[in-house]
Amino acid sequence: MRGGREIAAVTDVSLDVAHGECLALVGESGCGKSVLASALLGLLPGNARVGGSALLSGPGPGEATDLLAADEATLARTVRGRRVGLVPQSPAAHLTPVRTVRSHLAETVRELTGAKGQALATATVAAARRAAFPADHLDRYPHQLSGGLAQRAATALALVGDAPLLLADEPTTGLDRDLVERTVDELRGHADAGRGLLIITHDLAAAERIADRVAVMYAGRVVELTEARGFFGAPGPRHPYARGLLDALPERAFRPIPGMPPELGDLPAGCAFAPRCARADAACSTVPALSGTAACHHPVTAPEPAGCGIRSEGSRT
Ligand SMILES: Nc1ncnc2c1ncn2[C@@H]1O[C@H](COP(=O)(O)OP(=O)(O)OP(=O)(O)O)[C@@H](O)[C@H]1O
Numbered sequence: 001m002r003g004g005r006e007i008a009a010v011t012d013v014s015l016d017v018a019h020g021e022c023l024a025l026v027g028e029s030g031c032g033k034s035v036l037a038s039a040l041l042g043l044l045p046g047n048a049r050v051g052g053s054a055l056l057s058g059p060g061p062g063e064a065t066d067l068l069a070a071d072e073a074t075l076a077r078t079v080r081g082r083r084v085g086l087v088p089q090s091p092a093a094h095l096t097p098v099r100t101v102r103s104h105l106a107e108t109v110r111e112l113t114g115a116k117g118q119a120l121a122t123a124t125v126a127a128a129r130r131a132a133f134p135a136d137h138l139d140r141y142p143h144q145l146s147g148g149l150a151q152r153a154a155t156a157l158a159l160v161g162d163a164p165l166l167l168a169d170e171p172t173t174g175l176d177r178d179l180v181e182r183t184v185d186e187l188r189g190h191a192d193a194g195r196g197l198l199i200i201t202h203d204l205a206a207a208e209r210i211a212d213r214v215a216v217m218y219a220g221r222v223v224e225l226t227e228a229r230g231f232f233g234a235p236g237p238r239h240p241y242a243r244g245l246l247d248a249l250p251e252r253a254f255r256p257i258p259g260m261p262p263e264l265g266d267l268p269a270g271c272a273f274a275p276r277c278a279r280a281d282a283a284c285s286t287v288p289a290l291s292g293t294a295a296c297h298h299p300v301t302a303p304e305p306a307g308c309g310i311r312s313e314g315s316r317t
């Protein structure tokens with residue numbers, strides 16, 4: 001909310017992540033990805049309103065906790081770090097400035113595993129190694145870390161608890177390509193061990209590398225939710241926006257989606273993507289429901305020749 005206005009940052013989202021599964025949440029900046037992750041962990045500012053439910057299986061067999069209904073004490077004591085791990089989007093902001101990375105990691109390892117003494121020291125170094133955080137930088141303070149190192153420290157912290165669900169919000173920001181791959185492979189390992197992984201990323205190559213399914217958000221809504229293999233390969237995305245995201249990649253058509261995402265406080269009536277979409281017509285004045293895998297009145301049904309599907313006005317680079 002700005003200036004007393006109310007903004008719907010996330011609307012009508014329905015997602016699930018299974019044990020052993022990696023779901024990648026993608027979409028342009030400002031579409032609501034981080035708000036969704038923050039809502040699940042009770043980390044939204046006090047003036048935010050959240051409706052609906054978010055069920056996390058456990059703690060016992062056949063039980064589930066509604067994260068949106070849970071009180072702060074429950075979230076702080078039993079959920080955050082233990083049942084749901086978080087790699088936050090701005091890791092530097094989550095590290096205490098006056099403590100070294102070793103001290104941060106050791107505290108988390110002690111809290112979550114009970115390790116003490118030499119075992120704690122060894123486990124702390126091992127936790128850093130999991131996220132490719134260099135052991136000889138463990139005694140640095142947050143302000144002495146590059147963006148990439150702060151990112152790795154945050155990932156190391158999030159992995160310590162081996163939580164049944166891990167939310168990783170842009171976990172590869174600031175990393176070189178080889179470290180991107182190493183990091184997402186480590187995250188994938190979290191899913192391969194039977195846990196759930198929701199990765200939020202701009203990096204479609206990283207999503208393609210590790211995701212089982214992909215959810216595409218646009219202006220606060222999930223517009224496509226589908227198997228990663230068919231999304232990145234054939235037949236490709238069905239939503240024109242999702243198709244545009246892939247076509248914009250340098251290694252694909254390198255053709256940007258024309259225009260800009262709408263302001264969330266000033267959404268067009270009907271399909272929010274219609275003003276940027278070559279397929280839009282009168283039907284798009286109503287919001288399309290997610291039916292099948294895409295929320296679109298005119299989903300793409302077959303691969304299209306280059307130049308179709310996206311309105312071609314605007315610059316090409
Ligand atoms: N505390 C807040 N007060 C007002 N608006 C907010 C607040 N937090 C987020 N928003 C708005 O909610 C929208 C969604 O933001 P969010 O951070 O979830 O986007 P995102 O998809 O994660 O983008 P990015 O890829 O840049 O991280 C944005 O338009 C943002 O301006």
Ligand code: NI
Nearest residue numbers: 033034035089
């Ligand atoms: Ni974000």
